[in-house]
Amino acid sequence: MTTQAWDLDADLAALDAAHLLRKRRVVERYDGARLTVDGRAMLAFCSNDYLGLAQHPAIVAAARDGAARWGLGATASPLVCGHSAAHEALERELAAFVGMPRALYFYAGFPANVGIVPALVGRGDAVFSDALNHACLIDGARLSRAELGVYAHADVAALGRLLAASPARRKLVITDAVFSMDGAIAPLREMLELCEEHDALLLIDDAHGFGVLGPEGRGTAAMLGLRSPHLVYMATLGKAAGVAGAFVAGEASTVEWIMQRARSYIFATAAPALIAEALRASVKVIAEESWRREHLQALVARLREGCARALPAGWRLVPSSTPIQPIVIGDNATTLAAMAALWQQGLWVPAIRPPTVPEGTARLRVSLSAAHSLDDVDRLIRALAALAG
Known part of the structure; x- marks a missing residue:
């Protein structure tokens, strides 16, 4: 829509230039932490299905x-x-x-x-x-x-x-x-x-x-x-x-x-x-099914241990004992680039930017689920380490 008062195309372009334009993905199939998106198999670290119950x-x-x-x-x-x-x-x-x-x-x-x-x-x-x-x-x-x-x-x-x-x-x-x-x-x-x-x-x-x-x-x-x-x-x-x-x-x-x-x-x-x-x-x-919470804690410990040695310089894993494990990068463009690089490796880790988080604290929000395995977490750690070059 474009009028003198409603130049929404220009407003959308401004959002895009600031790396704040959101895009939706179409999920074609759910299988625990494994999703099919646009015909591509992805290991998802973006879901709030913390106990893996959505398909129980x-x-x-x-x-x-x-x-x-x-x-x-x-x-x-x-x-x-x-x-x-x-x-x-x-x-x-x-x-x-x-x-x-x-x-x-x-x-x-x-x-x-x-x-x-x-x-x-x-x-x-x-x-x-x-x-x-x-x-x-x-x-x-x-x-x-x-x-x-x-x-x-x-x-x-x-x-x-x-x-x-x-x-x-x-x-x-x-x-x-x-x-x-x-x-x-x-x-x-x-x-x-x-x-x-x-x-x-x-x-x-x-x-x-x-x-x-x-x-x-x-x-x-x-x-x-x-x-x-x-x-x-x-x-x-x-x-x-x-x-x-x-x-x-x-x-x-x-x-x-x-x-x-x-x-x-x-x-x-x-x-x-x-x-x-x-x-x-x-x-x-x-x-x-208490084993689901026990498994979650094992996943959290595995990720935190691995990120302590794997993250690129300047990236920070926020202290958290919950399945929410954010990696603060800071810059919007760099965070989007990191998300894109992980996507190319078949890993879906969302980039969270302002206004959802304060300016200068853009991050990858890693969400763990009881549907993940320890091997899944190890795969993510290796991918993050590869981003360090």
């Missing part, structure tokens, strides 16, 4: 059986007739799994946070956000119209000062539990203590911790032993759980209020019941 036979069978019982579409929003017995059972099981009184299922993670934050705070209230929070938390804070305070990444002291200085009646702190672009875990215990001291709620987004961290994969809050009426727990179910959707859990009255007020829940058609049935099977697999 028991979960696929549950979806198939769910489709046979319930059909496809949910036909309406959850507050009309879209909330099935399968959704109801899933919510009970998710609440029990994370050890909280009640849970509410959303059709996707982004709209969950965009709905939860404005449901909890509004004009005259205050919301405090980590500087590196995911876009859905940021957008939720903006839509809430509450006073917004941004604190430096993981800076508990700065958060404490903001909370102490705020005269707002209701205060909400929002944070990723595991930050998606660097794999770091937020200082949640200290943050929860601050929230209890200042009568604030703490909303944590555990998209990258649920299923991976904690006893039986029950998440970051369970790993840290966090329990409090001030805690609101959200996690997505399209990553480690291998299916789709998200949920929020917490005190029964808090979850009921979110159900009554979250526009992205009230005004959207519910996810199909077959997805709920698949997720019920997924939660069981997460709890029972």
